[in-house]
Amino acid sequence: MISRIRPVAIAVTVTEDSLNVVLKDGGTLRLPLRLFPKLWVGTPEQRCNFRISASGTALRWDQLAEVISVSELMRDAERRHRDERLSSQVPADFPWDPTPALLSGTQPKLALRSIDGRFVVGLTAEERWVRWDMCEDLAQQLVAKTRQDAAKHPQHSHEVTLNRMQRAIEGKKWTARVETDWLMERLRSLLGW
Template identity: 30%
Template sequence: MDSIPEDFPLPVIGAVPGVQPKILVRLIDGRYINDAVTDEAQERYQLCADLVVQLASYAQRKRAEHPDWSRAELQAKLASGLQRKNWGLSNAEIQWISGRACALPE
């Protein structure tokens, strides 16, 4: 199992209003957990990492077809395409995937 890189956008568990300090936790298997890195986060990372691998060759092909596109422009186009797919990815995950796919060497 791959470890989750530091730049991967972990899910935000939630927010609680008020003046007093609060700790947000979830009850999982009879234990209170406040760590965002759970099996759920690992599954999200695996899904996103798989999409990076699949999109990397597409990004390379588009880079060859459109050498006038900047890396930022290509990344924006990939991100836009991912948003249109409606696969349940967060905006942070979409940015991470498109950035990684464009960053892989040619």
């Protein structure tokens, strides 16, 4: 959670690839320099020519016409930490973008959204985690249902039983096609089939 106390910078270092801000409370923010286009393209001398505002709440690079809020840096660092934590819980094989945008016309287009001042293509880490959690929960619930169906129809092979489950899921339209494919593989794994 974001602290109600405004973070105050007491020292800053800029390396070739990162912006490092030491906070008054003892914390340090380390962010990739590529997130700051003006600093990224600036010379090493321009990057080192900055000042911390008297209140410690803003960083200023006058030569590069760049002002960065320490509070925004803190929010960005917290968002990145949350996204990394959520992403680490989702299996690598779970789809990133189950519903790619379809844009008509002859010119190439890039479909994106603006979320918290950032442009996002596809799902955010949080949206992907929610989709995975739903698919994982559904797969867990379907284990018993699939076993019941297999016991009710012993003449069916495991593959036929799984196909019956897949058709039922597709009929409900709970998941996108790539998510259904992942869910069926997960179900197969949980069943040991």
